[in-house]
Amino acid sequence: MKERVEKLIESLEKNNLDAIFLTKAPNVYYFSGASPLAGGYLLVTKAGPTLYVPELEYEMAKEESIVDVEKFKRMDELYEKLKGIEVLGVEGTISYSFIADLKEKAKIKEFKKIDDTIKELRIIKSREELEIIEKACEIADKAVMAAIEEVTEGKREREVAAKVEYLMKMNGAEKPAFDTIIASGYRSALPHGVASDKRIEKGDLVVIDLGALYNHYNSDITRTIVVGSPSDKQKEIYEIVLEAQKKAVEAAKPGMTAKELDSIARDIIKEYGYGEYFIHSLGHGVGLEIHEWPRISQYDETILKEGMVITIEPGIYIPKFGGVRIEDTIVITKSGAKRLTKTERELI
Amino acid sequence: MKERVEKLIESLEKNNLDAIFLTKAPNVYYFSGASPLAGGYLLVTKAGPTLYVPELEYEMAKEESIVDVEKFKRMDELYEKLKGIEVLGVEGTISYSFIADLKEKAKIKEFKKIDDTIKELRIIKSREELEIIEKACEIADKAVMAAIEEVTEGKREREVAAKVEYLMKMNGAEKPAFDTIIASGYRSALPHGVASDKRIEKGDLVVIDLGALYNHYNSDITRTIVVGSPSDKQKEIYEIVLEAQKKAVEAAKPGMTAKELDSIARDIIKEYGYGEYFIHSLGHGVGLEIHEWPRISQYDETILKEGMVITIEPGIYIPKFGGVRIEDTIVITKSGAKRLTKTERELI
Numbered sequence: 001m002k003e004r005v006e007k008l009i010e011s012l013e014k015n016n017l018d019a020i021f022l023t024k025a026p027n028v029y030y031f032s033g034a035s036p037l038a039g040g041y042l043l044v045t046k047a048g049p050t051l052y053v054p055e056l057e058y059e060m061a062k063e064e065s066i067v068d069v070e071k072f073k074r075m076d077e078l079y080e081k082l083k084g085i086e087v088l089g090v091e092g093t094i095s096y097s098f099i100a101d102l103k104e105k106a107k108i109k110e111f112k113k114i115d116d117t118i119k120e121l122r123i124i125k126s127r128e129e130l131e132i133i134e135k136a137c138e139i140a141d142k143a144v145m146a147a148i149e150e151v152t153e154g155k156r157e158r159e160v161a162a163k164v165e166y167l168m169k170m171n172g173a174e175k176p177a178f179d180t181i182i183a184s185g186y187r188s189a190l191p192h193g194v195a196s197d198k199r200i201e202k203g204d205l206v207v208i209d210l211g212a213l214y215n216h217y218n219s220d221i222t223r224t225i226v227v228g229s230p231s232d233k234q235k236e237i238y239e240i241v242l243e244a245q246k247k248a249v250e251a252a253k254p255g256m257t258a259k260e261l262d263s264i265a266r267d268i269i270k271e272y273g274y275g276e277y278f279i280h281s282l283g284h285g286v287g288l289e290i291h292e293w294p295r296i297s298q299y300d301e302t303i304l305k306e307g308m309v310i311t312i313e314p315g316i317y318i319p320k321f322g323g324v325r326i327e328d329t330i331v332i333t334k335s336g337a338k339r340l341t342k343t344e345r346e347l348i
Numbered sequence: 349m350k351e352r353v354e355k356l357i358e359s360l361e362k363n364n365l366d367a368i369f370l371t372k373a374p375n376v377y378y379f380s381g382a383s384p385l386a387g388g389y390l391l392v393t394k395a396g397p398t399l400y401v402p403e404l405e406y407e408m409a410k411e412e413s414i415v416d417v418e419k420f421k422r423m424d425e426l427y428e429k430l431k432g433i434e435v436l437g438v439e440g441t442i443s444y445s446f447i448a449d450l451k452e453k454a455k456i457k458e459f460k461k462i463d464d465t466i467k468e469l470r471i472i473k474s475r476e477e478l479e480i481i482e483k484a485c486e487i488a489d490k491a492v493m494a495a496i497e498e499v500t501e502g503k504r505e506r507e508v509a510a511k512v513e514y515l516m517k518m519n520g521a522e523k524p525a526f527d528t529i530i531a532s533g534y535r536s537a538l539p540h541g542v543a544s545d546k547r548i549e550k551g552d553l554v555v556i557d558l559g560a561l562y563n564h565y566n567s568d569i570t571r572t573i574v575v576g577s578p579s580d581k582q583k584e585i586y587e588i589v590l591e592a593q594k595k596a597v598e599a600a601k602p603g604m605t606a607k608e609l610d611s612i613a614r615d616i617i618k619e620y621g622y623g624e625y626f627i628h629s630l631g632h633g634v635g636l637e638i639h640e641w642p643r644i645s646q647y648d649e650t651i652l653k654e655g656m657v658i659t660i661e662p663g664i665y666i667p668k669f670g671g672v673r674i675e676d677t678i679v680i681t682k683s684g685a686k687r688l689t690k691t692e693r694e695l696i
Binding site: 036038056059060090092093094096097099100111159161162163169170175179189190192193194279299 | 385438463513
């Protein structure tokens with residue numbers, strides 16, 4: 001973890017920065033090892049890094065952090081510490097208000113975005129990170145298999161979600177990576193159909209999309225099933241999505257762009273005439289954040305490299321009728337890609 | 349809900365704004381009724397409000413929203429729609445990157461923060477909002493009572509959290525309002541001691557801090573117990589925190605400032621010689637966000653008014669020894685305050 005901060009320090013000179021100031025929790029964790037709930041600010045100067053936390057987070061941050069920790073009672077104390085810095089590197093996510101305060105109260109003269117420096121580091125997962133993500137995927141696999149068992153006629157979507165989230169936690173997850181999606185019947189056509197009070201009915205397509213947050217890292221998997229026997233149309237769109245998903249997983253490898261990978265699945269779905277019903281990108285990076293770089297979409301030309309972790313999740317959503325999505329979390333390897341979520345895909 | 353948007357429209361002229369652009373999920377929900385997971389942007393002009401959502405959120409947003417919904421594929425399409433606007437009202441939480449894009453791509457000339465307008469509306473809860481929050485508090489009460497049962501020697505903190513979070517969900521919660529805190533033994537001295545793999549031991553102080561998110565609104569409650577018989581010192585700090593909590597709840601009423609209310613509890617703890625161990629503010633507003641206005645602290649002079657919902661949560665945290673916190677969510681009434689979380693407080 002120490003090498004990470006060293007890379008930030010090296011970047012100061014390269015980018016003509018007096019310091020870097022990180023406010024976003026996953027970044028603060030990545031570089032310090034601490035995750036103060038009420039906020040923590042990592043200041044990196046040529047002299048080294050310091051983590052500033054509110055008083056109530058001080059004891060825990062000291063336990064977790066690999067860098068020096070200082071506490072403050074009011075933000076004004078923090079702004080005092082920043083005085084003298086003229087050019088500050090910040091994340092694009094820092095708020096408009098925070099920038100205004102840094103200008104006015106800490107007298108910062110110029111801000112430069114340092115997102116690319118952080119992206120370059122975080123987008124490639126180390127062996128240690130991959131081991132954690134594999135474990136997060138294992139918990140998600142178990143949960144999705146439990147959900148497949150739990151989905152039965154008459155049960156409410158929310159009950160299924162409650163059960164599998166409980167299981168994930170008992171299996172070591174800190175919490176769900178995101179609000180568990182159990183979307184049945186017409187709701188399966190809503191890509192973000194978070195589990196509701198709707199009762200599951202016979203003949204429903206049911207999209208199950210869940211993930212586990214384990215040791216700060218996320219996993220993400222989707223499976224779709226039918227309650228009872230599938231109709232011809234349900235089978236048809238399932239087969240198309242399955243083919244698109246498998247072909248994209250097989251094709252993924254270092255050297256290709258995210259856009260090229262997106263096209264592999266998108267073109268298959270288009271050829272079958274369902275292009276207009278695939279209304280999102282093929283996937284996204286997964287790590288400390290559930291959605292991170294690269295975006296596997298028509299608008300991201302990032303070149304895939306060994307150690308990137310992404311999802312492959314094509315879908316077809318037909319309003320009122322229902323939808324199908326099949327998703328795995330995969331890692332780009334030396335010569336191809338490896339599925340980290342492993343639940344069977346032939347479910348309809 | 350419609351009157352809310354009307355107040356925003358009225359504020360345009362008052363503040364010399366061409367439009368207001370909302371990006372923060374609770375605000376988007378408050379004014380539109382929709383809660384698109386992948387982001388939604390509410391544009392309010394003199395002509396009325398429009399909610400812009402990514403394609404994959406369109407069907408669901410149309411179901412939920414009380415205002416017109418339009419979909420976009422790329423942010424650039426959205427920036428096109430904003431062209432012609434010169435002075436734009438924004439939230440302080442909008443990101444630095446977003447502001448940069450709005451300047452460059454949508455040609456916005458000037459930004460003005462409209463947080464005060466929103467605060468003024470959201471800080472006072474309507475009868476309908478209070479009914480929802482009461483229900484959220486009821487779910488939290490049940491969960492905290494279950495947690496008190498579940499906390500036994502040898503059990504891991506995380507197991508207790510998993511169980512009560514499951515119960516909250518089965519009782520209708522969308523999810524926990526925040527990461528459930530089950531902090532036992534030395535960890536009880538960490539105000540944000542989210543449930544860990546630590547096993548609960550005999551003699552441990554155990555801080556249980558949880559809340560339910562129900563129908564978009566939050567609740568928040570903390571109780572502290574001892575496993576087995578409390579020591580004299582444990583009893584001593586428990587009694588002090590209990591006295592401070594009760595006196596503050598009894599004193600809360602319209603017309604006093606948040607700071608004055610904070611002082612009531614803080615002075616009691618100080619008088620007993622534990623002032624330096626009360627390392628956070630007395631409480632915070634609760635609503636669509638788990639932490640909102642007012643802050644019940646030495647730094648907030650907001651005058652309390654009927655319909656505000658706040659927490660009262662004094663604590664004493666002695667590093668290595670342990671901590672005690674007792675918290676209720678309360679509503680300011682015409683003449684005083686009413687506890688919305690009702691679990692017994694005499695637990696040690």
